[in-house]
Amino acid sequence: MSDAAPKSGHSQRESIWRRPERGTRGPTPAHSRDDIVAAAIAIADADGLAAVSMRAVATRLETGAASLYRYLSSRDDLLDLMADRVAAELRPYPEPEGDWLDAMLRMARAQRAVHERHPWLSELSQRASAIGPEALAFFDACLRIMAPVPATPVAKFEAIGVMNGISILFARKRTAGEGFTFAGLDVGPYPHLVAALTQPPAAPPATDLFERAQRSLLCGLLATDPA
Amino acid sequence: MSDAAPKSGHSQRESIWRRPERGTRGPTPAHSRDDIVAAAIAIADADGLAAVSMRAVATRLETGAASLYRYLSSRDDLLDLMADRVAAELRPYPEPEGDWLDAMLRMARAQRAVHERHPWLSELSQRASAIGPEALAFFDACLRIMAPVPATPVAKFEAIGVMNGISILFARKRTAGEGFTFAGLDVGPYPHLVAALTQPPAAPPATDLFERAQRSLLCGLLATDPA
DNA sequence: GTAAACTGCAAACGCCGTTCGCAGTTTTTG
DNA sequence: CAAAAACTGCGAACGGCGTTTGCAGTTTAC
Structure with a gap:
């Protein structure tokens, strides 16, 4: 019963980033x-x-x-x-030199790269969990880039969220290979589907599809329209 | 050892939708x-x-x-x-009368509604799993709506995927309440973050933010640009 | 020197998905 | 009609999981 309860009796579990890695007594830990x-x-x-x-x-x-x-x-x-x-792999953050949109696109590209390197990350993104110091720095970097944009903080946070979602979406498309198999299902009653599937796969689409999607969304979400 | 191995020795597991619900012998099952x-x-x-x-x-x-x-x-x-x-709750599908974009927006709204009714659905969307008959019908309905759009089937499938992702994104924002807590973290070194957080929460953003995002993305992804 | 705080860790607890084996039921076969 | 085959329901068990407990050993504080 030595190391049971922390002193301050907060009911909500203390965030992992608040707790110190170790105390001052005892043998040096074998790990970290x-x-x-x-x-x-x-x-x-x-x-x-x-x-x-x-x-x-x-x-x-x-x-x-x-x-x-x-x-x-x-x-x-x-x-x-x-x-x-x-999330630390997003560093170094793009400098907000020149166009804010270009800087945000660089950030989005970095996000997609991280999600392609670590496909499991997107599974974590959808758990509502405590936010860490690197995420904090990321948010700050995004807000710094978007500083010249005349939009509310709420809109900017939402834009960050959507950018993140789009990055995950495109990263998943690449890692998962998008391989749905319509295996063993009767596609007979769906004429538009069979027409699309029988079409030759054609060339991969424009390479900047990701950029275009991000650009249109960021511009769209941050546009200041008269309420 | 009576009901062990299926006759045809397919190595890949037979899709659930292919297998019959029950055989002809034996007592009537208590469930379905x-x-x-x-x-x-x-x-x-x-x-x-x-x-x-x-x-x-x-x-x-x-x-x-x-x-x-x-x-x-x-x-x-x-x-x-x-x-x-x-996925059957997406029915009845919007009729492709008039503008295809309006019809797709109706579809997107229905998707978002389903995801808000069943927040767990988005967790399922990211497992690569077999596609079912309702998903099949959904794809066909989308392709039917987009029939007048001059784009490749690949681009249309990608547009459907992105539409789905955006619907999930916005549905999650509503259900999860977007409540990150920067609890117990030192925001000191992040001036842009504290500036954004200390700002009054302001009014909720334009109600049609979801529509605008979908519209700009669908138009952007399906735009036929000279390669 | 003693007490307090710590580390490492085997064993156990209660969940989980899944399999096995068996008793009972219905249909098919001869 | 009887026997065989195909099925249903399901208690019990298996291995894996996250986590807790308890204890022996180690280091620091006083």
Whole structure:
């Protein structure tokens, strides 16, 4: 019962980023949060997010699963840390020189690249979880770029959210290969579908489809229209 | 060992929609796929997708978990069936009368409504899984609407995918309440962030933000530009 | 020197998806 | 009609999961 309750009795669980990595007493730990998060990311990159079990991470670090709970308080914490760590790959942020739209497009490209490098990241994006320091820096960088845009902060946050969504959308299209199979289903009653499917696949579409989508959305969402 | 192996030794698992619901012999089953899927959807609507365990679904149907495997071959099958079943709520499809863009916007609105009714649906959208008959009908309806648009089938499929993504994005914003908390993080070094956060929340943005986003994206993606 | 705070970790708990085996039911076959 | 085949319902069990507990050993604080 030595290390049971924290002093301040906040009912809501203390955010992982607030808690110190370790105290001042006791033997020096064999691992660190960073080690653990790096191991978890390596597993996720290789075998997907489902393969990131506490036991698997512990095994990769040659320790026991229970030991991880000396560094993290839950698997959700680990996922939060993973998301925040790969968010650091967005750095260095584009400088807001010249057109803000160009800078935001560079940011969007970087986002898509991160999502293509770590396909599991999009699965994390849809859990409502605590926001980390890297996400904080990312938001600030976006707001800095959009500083010259005459729109409300709310609109800018929404624009960031939509940009993120579009980046995920396009990243998934590339990683997942978009391979739906209409396997074994009767497409007979759907004439438009069979017409589209029998058409030759044609050349890949314009390369800047991603840029065009981002551009039109960002401009559209941030346009100041008379209410 | 009576009901072990199917006759045709396909290595890839037979799609759930191909398999007949039941054979001709034996007692009449106490349930049906539809019962099970309805129960699962009710649980997901109430308590989220994570609460949809085989045991929970079985309990709701007052039976044992193992009994469900007489109707489904896995939980993934159940999830596929759930997704396809709520996709039926998109009906009746908008008629392609008048402007194709208006019809697609009606479709997008219907999608967003479905995602708001069933917030768990977006979690299913990102698993690469077998496509069902309702999804088939949905694709056909979209292609029918976009028939007058001079674009390649590939571009149209991508437009459908992006429309779907945007619908999810906006639906999530409404259901999740967008409540990130920057709780307990030091926002000191991020001046643009604090400036944006200290600003009064202001009025909710233009109501047709969703429509504008969809419109600009659909038009942008389907624009025939000289390659 | 002793107490407090810490680390590592095996064992266990309660969930989960899934499989097995068996008793009972209905249909087909001969 | 009887026997075989195909089916249903489902308790029990298997292995894996996240997490908790308890304890032996280690380091620091006083």
